[in-house]
Amino acid sequence: MSTMRFRVAAAVALAAALPLALTACGGGGDENKIVIGTKFDQPGLGFKNPDGTVTGFDVDVATYVAGELGYTPEQIEWKESPSPQRETMIQNDQVDYIVATYSITDARKEKVSFAGPYLLTGQSLMVRADNTDITGKESLQNNKKLCSVSGSTPAQKIKAEFPGVQLQQYDTYSACVDALKNGGIDAVTTDQVILAGYVAQAPDKLKLVGEPFSEERYGIGLKKDDTELQTKINDALEKMAADGAWTAAFEKNLGPAGLTAPTPPAVDRS
Structure with missing residues (x-):
């Protein structure tokens, strides 16, 4: 094969391979999307409305965090995350992170990592x-x-x-x-x-x-030992608390139920 013919063949092969490489880097072909797990059946926290939109305090927290990570609301794909399936969904890369009334426990931390907490309840x-x-x-x-x-x-x-x-x-x-x-x-x-x-x-x-009889610390679940993403999410949560967006989201979503917005909890970076 002449030198010219070899160069042309190589260029064609490179052009064919390039889209495949970009697709692989984009996680299924769409590098401009983030997949977030939440609940679809919890009014005021994570609820899927008849028109297909998802609303609630968890949704607002997740959306704020996504914005700090560089994603617009239109780039979010919401995925329902029932309680028994949350660890599996994270481990199998079905979601990038989960904001779904997800209590931080030692048993769960053996399987996934958490950012937060972003809410304390009982x-x-x-x-x-x-x-x-x-x-x-x-x-x-x-x-x-x-x-x-x-x-x-x-x-x-x-x-x-x-x-x-x-x-x-x-x-x-x-x-x-x-x-x-x-x-x-x-x-x-x-x-x-x-x-x-x-x-x-x-x-x-x-x-x-009655009165609450436990303390639950809601965290954002993510891949085990992904410290880079964990740090970015914790930074976003601290910013949300500092700029008033956290309190505004609580009052909008949970105020109608008669709950008064508490002080946002301190992020645990230990």
Whole structure:
């Protein structure tokens, strides 16, 4: 082969290979997109509306962080992240990070890393508005039927600390809420901010009872030991707290449920 013919062939081969290389670098062909996991069934936190939009405090936090990472809201792909599937979704690279009422625990930190916390809350109880015999956690031991979500921290706590309760575990909190409204269970337990969103939607049918009986630290879940992304997200959370965007997001999404915006929690960089 002449030198000229060799150069032409090499140029053609390079031109053919280049799009493939760019596609590989772009993570499935779209390097201008970020995939974020959240809940689709938690009003005030992560909720998918009939028009397909996703709204809530977790969504606003996730969107702010994405903006600090260089992505516009239009470049976000939202992926539903049920509680039992969150670690698997992160480990399998189905999402870049998850903001989905995700409590930071030692057991979870063996599988994924966390940025944050970005919100502190506590486990509470929700009952039907006409219920009078459940007034707090002490009322649960009389063989009450209690619902929570499989794989959630509240479900684990109930199994460990309240053996006299009939615990029903569903995939989503909305399924628990439906069962509560229909009389199939006596109460729903999870974090107060989650329950408050459902009460705000149906105050004539649902109410909160008792005081919170745990402390939950919500973090942003990401790939295990991805310290670079973890640092960038923590920087974004600190900026969101400092510029007032965190408080504005809390008041917009959770204020209607009667919750007052607390001081944003300090990021844990240990």
